[in-house]
Amino acid sequence: MTEPDFTNPDLTAELAEIIKQEPLELKPEGAEIPSCSTKQNQPTKPQPQQQEPEQVEDEWPPIPNWQNPKRERFGSIRNDPYTDEALYARVLDPRCDPDWPLAHLYPIYLSNFRCSNLNMCQTAVRQYFAARGLLVRWCFSRADDYFRQFQRKANLYDGLIYFGSENEAIRAMNACNNQRYNHYTMNAFPGREPVYFRADRSIQYRNMRFGYVYSEEFLWRHLVRYGAGPNTVVKFDISNGAAEFHNVAQMQKALAEERQFVPSPVAHDQALRKQRYIESDVKDQILDNVLQNPSSVELDLNDPFLEAIQTNKRPNAIKCWGPPEQGTGKGVIGIPLTKKQMASKLANMRGVAERALAEGRTPNYFGRTKEDQKMLRRIYHEVRCEQQQKKRGTGRNRHVEESNHDGEEFDF
The missing domain is CATH 3.30.70.330 (RRM (RNA recognition motif) domain)
Structure with missing residues (x-):
């Protein structure tokens, strides 16, 4: 069981597990404000309209x-x-x-x-x-x-x-x-x-x-x-x-x-x-x-x-620097996986490693816990070694076949 640090939203399966009032509507900038002065308001120069930045289609405006x-x-x-x-x-x-x-x-x-x-x-x-x-x-x-x-x-x-x-x-x-x-x-x-x-x-x-x-x-x-x-x-x-x-x-x-x-x-x-x-x-x-x-x-x-x-000698609030010792820092509390769930997870990681090797790259470790990263690296190394051994075995067999073929005698 681990303590989360929710700075990274990506999760893995191994670690299984008043109302604020609306702001008052403000008058648009440049709007006339009532005044108690007896003097007549002097005409003001028209303010150039500020062009708002164009918003990309389907883009949601930033949160205030x-x-x-x-x-x-x-x-x-x-x-x-x-x-x-x-x-x-x-x-x-x-x-x-x-x-x-x-x-x-x-x-x-x-x-x-x-x-x-x-x-x-x-x-x-x-x-x-x-x-x-x-x-x-x-x-x-x-x-x-x-x-x-x-x-x-x-x-x-x-x-x-x-x-x-x-x-x-x-x-x-x-x-x-x-x-x-x-x-x-x-x-x-x-x-x-x-x-x-x-x-x-x-x-x-x-x-x-x-x-x-x-x-x-x-x-x-x-x-x-x-x-x-x-x-x-x-x-x-x-x-x-x-x-x-x-x-x-x-x-x-x-x-x-x-x-x-x-x-x-x-x-x-x-x-x-x-x-x-x-x-x-x-x-x-x-x-x-x-x-x-x-x-x-x-x-x-x-x-x-x-x-x-x-006595006006107030203490400082207790600070927690970084995630507590129990934490892994990946945003999820883990419930122990069943054997079936673990087998499914290992099979999924093996598929990730095989696809990465087929595409000539290393797996993407981003967003995974340290434990998952170690597990995926181990599986990736095992799959790579298996494929290299298969290639060596195939090459050795081909070499033996060619040698046998060169040493054969034919009767015509």
């Missing part, structure tokens, strides 16, 4: 910069130290039962958070927000099938992150949604209320080939190649995901051009949620965790992250 994920920055979300009033305020969320042990805290759902060490994940989350001036009060992550099959192998996690006030939760959500961290784009949504995909500009995706598992980042890069800049990309499990686009035209473009996945539009009567889970889905698991350590949901004055914020 504002539609790309926000760059990896660690600017402050909150600048000042906490006051006693802010720290000790226990304003209960009216959406919660007053007896709920987390009613005084406000969660966000955060996904695609990268940390190279599972045991350090919650610490990394708290340190990330402390670096930006926010104190995380409590964290929860669901250990389900998707967590076991993908997240802990890819080192990309999701969870509910709790803050001390609703204002902090909103600010954290706005700052982190569509924000890059450790080379991956995070999603941040409310933790108690569902947020749904817009049916008029969203697509569901299903894997076309068995055994492949992709992350949100891979799917985002895949869609960008079509000129379709998604606003939100979410994975529900190892096989299914969805994307919401900035406008209908981008959605239609992605739907028409898709070849690698099985796309289908989101039905207008379908409530497709962006969060994999919210608090109400995991109340029993949360309650079990709280009962094991009741003091964990209360303010800890000895919290080192609180001390760092109060």
